[in-house]
Amino acid sequence: MDQLLTKPIQIRNVIISSILLLLGFLNLSFGWIDPLGPYSLAIAGIVSFLLTFGKASWLLFSRPIKPIKNFFIFFVLTVVVSLGTSILLQAVLNLKLKANPLSNHIPWLQLPGMLLGEELLSFFVFVVAAILLSRFTHNILFANLISAVIFALLHVPTYWNGNLFLTLFHVLALQGVTRIIFNTSGIKSNTLLVPLMIHILFDVYALLA
Template sequence: MKKLISKYEVTIVPAIIGALILALGFYVATNEITPILNLLAPYSLMITGFIAFFIAFGLPGIKDLFSKPSDPKGNIKNFFKYFILTAVLGISASIFLQFILKLNLTANPTSGHLFSLIAKIPFMLLGEELISFYILLVVANLVYKKTGNQKSAELFGIILSSVIFGLLHYSTYFNGNPFTTLIHILLIQGSARIAFNLSGLKSNSIIMPLIIHLTYDLVMLGLFQ
């Protein structure tokens, strides 16, 4: 995966085209349009994610993105480390928002519908991983070309990807108050994205954060089933 930051030459026009295609996929995923498009909605981010990566990085880039996880400290350790970090960040933020700030948080609308969505969830989460890592890797690539500092490029990409990932959940968790909704999605969804992003960069593959994301969501949705 890290090759996509330092070894590939991403240019502005393909990067923007890829982003627009992903925006279209997000629109299809979150809006009632036509019966056919509604059937495609759970898979639209995944489909447009692959197209965007192909445009920006080509087929070799997609292969590098899905390379075998190879965390130097071990893939199993990576899984548990970032799964626990995701849980700690999410639960801590939830406690802070609900019991300290006394905010009324909107629950995930899929809670209580786990079994009806179980076959679609992996594809939906793969779409979320693709859009998140597209932002991270394109931004980091462009920053790296300007600065030559990979750590700074990765940090900038992680932060921007996490913020945008949180913002993409605005309509899902809107509670009638724009301000408290923003606090909710940036602290809970945004912080979870930081853990997923770190896992991907450490394992050098999108596969590990996808596994963590899938496991975490299934556990959390199962608890509130």
């Protein structure tokens, strides 16, 4: 996957792909075209990568580096950080956080496709940002943070509780931080497959908890 970070890209294609990803996300969130709803972001993500990177897009699914070790380390880290942050926000700061609506009705069959879409969107932002910031020394770090912030902000409708500041604090502290961990697992393992597996298992754990 790291070979994608050196690929030349055209801004026009990035803009078109970003629009496609936004439309895919909105259809996933609001079900405008209902049959495609759960899979619209994944479809948009695949098309966006192909449009921007062509055949090199399949480097996303490169053979993982130390998959078992990276999966275990980053899954445990995700659980620990998520639990710690939740305790801090609710027990220490006494903030009232809105639960994920899917907790009451988990779409087991659609969940992998939905999360694949989230991973494709997040890594599209990460890879494009890393390329655009390649002249800077810490471009990977900056790209990771940009991807995490965008990922968190996209969760605002899901966790909206009527208070903008509280909702932003919630998604940045929880979804934003876990996104950094997911991205880092992908960077370390050099594939999208490891963060996808961590994301699926973690969401199942979180929704059942």
